[in-house]
Amino acid sequence: MSAARDTAPRLLAISDLHIGYRENRAIVDGLRPGSAADWLLVAGDVGERMSDITWALGTLRQRFAAVVWVPGNHELWSVRHDQSQLRGEPRYEQLVERCREIDVITPEDPYPVWDGPGGPVTVAPLFLLYDYTFRPDGAMTKEAGLARAYEAGVVCTDERLLHPDPYPSIEAWCEARLEATEHRLAGRDADLPTVLVNHFPLVRQPTRILRYPEFAQWCGTERTADWHIRFAAFAVVYGHLHIPRTTWHDGVRFEEVSLGYPREWRRRQSPPGIPRQILPA
Numbered sequence: 001m002s003a004a005r006d007t008a009p010r011l012l013a014i015s016d017l018h019i020g021y022r023e024n025r026a027i028v029d030g031l032r033p034g035s036a037a038d039w040l041l042v043a044g045d046v047g048e049r050m051s052d053i054t055w056a057l058g059t060l061r062q063r064f065a066a067v068v069w070v071p072g073n074h075e076l077w078s079v080r081h082d083q084s085q086l087r088g089e090p091r092y093e094q095l096v097e098r099c100r101e102i103d104v105i106t107p108e109d110p111y112p113v114w115d116g117p118g119g120p121v122t123v124a125p126l127f128l129l130y131d132y133t134f135r136p137d138g139a140m141t142k143e144a145g146l147a148r149a150y151e152a153g154v155v156c157t158d159e160r161l162l163h164p165d166p167y168p169s170i171e172a173w174c175e176a177r178l179e180a181t182e183h184r185l186a187g188r189d190a191d192l193p194t195v196l197v198n199h200f201p202l203v204r205q206p207t208r209i210l211r212y213p214e215f216a217q218w219c220g221t222e223r224t225a226d227w228h229i230r231f232a233a234f235a236v237v238y239g240h241l242h243i244p245r246t247t248w249h250d251g252v253r254f255e256e257v258s259l260g261y262p263r264e265w266r267r268r269q270s271p272p273g274i275p276r277q278i279l280p281a
């Protein structure tokens with residue numbers, strides 16, 4: 001009986017694999033499903049190089065029945081040692097193309113329905129970015145918030161490597177993503193609950209425990225504060241903070257599923273690289 005329970009299909013999630021680190025690459029190499037019918041949600045920050053990203057997602061896709069990916073900020077960086085020198089939206093489109101070649105589901109594909117235990121639920125991979133509205137307390141504008149970050153010496157590398165082309169700014173790209181995504185979500189099957197997957201937290205609260213509060217500016221947008229209610233989320237999966245934990249907001253389970261950097265996961269009690277079970281709950 002226990003064997004049957006062990007092999008029942010599960011909807012699993014992980015993020016922030018950062019396989020530029022040798023130790024993290026080895027973890028991905030060792031990652032296996034419990035059942036051949038398991039799905040894996042990968043909530044961004046697989047790595048920076050196109051070849052690393054496609055290796056990791058392709059390897060996982062060979063093992064899991066489905067792999068659903070959303071981009072993190074790191075996939076969108078334009079770095080000198082990458083074979084792809086595209087920036088901004090064209091880089092994102094290239095990532096989507098590569099995912100399609102290896103049968104990995106992206107935010108640009110029809111939302112898949114998890115029909116296994118705990119289902120049916122619509123799995124909605126989202127690409128929303130951030131718009132500098134998670135500002136430090138007292139900062140009224142983006143400029144004031146950024147000034148505080150520069151003073152504190154806590155400036156996200158995105159400022160140098162994440163380009164918004166062809167948009168004039170990251171917040172303009174974010175605005176376009178929000179509008180397009182709201183439209184997609186509004187058109188989904190309203191009878192089914194959703195699992196929303198986004199690299200950044202959809203609500204501000206999880207960022208309140210960041211060691212450097214100025215960093216929250218690069219962590220999301222106030223515009224999604226009620227999306228878990230509006231779009232009937234059964235659960236929300238995210239990463240980016242590298243603070244794996246479960247929190248509840250308006251009765252909805254939010255799962256931060258980061259692996260994170262070796263110096264981070266070495267400090268934790270639990271073994272690294274175990275995906276979080278989203279369904280069955």
Ligand SMILES: [Fe+2]
Pocket residue numbers: 016018045072240241242260
């Ligand atoms: Fe990360």
Ligand SMILES: [Fe+2]
Pocket residue numbers: 045072073074199239240241
């Ligand atoms: Fe990130």
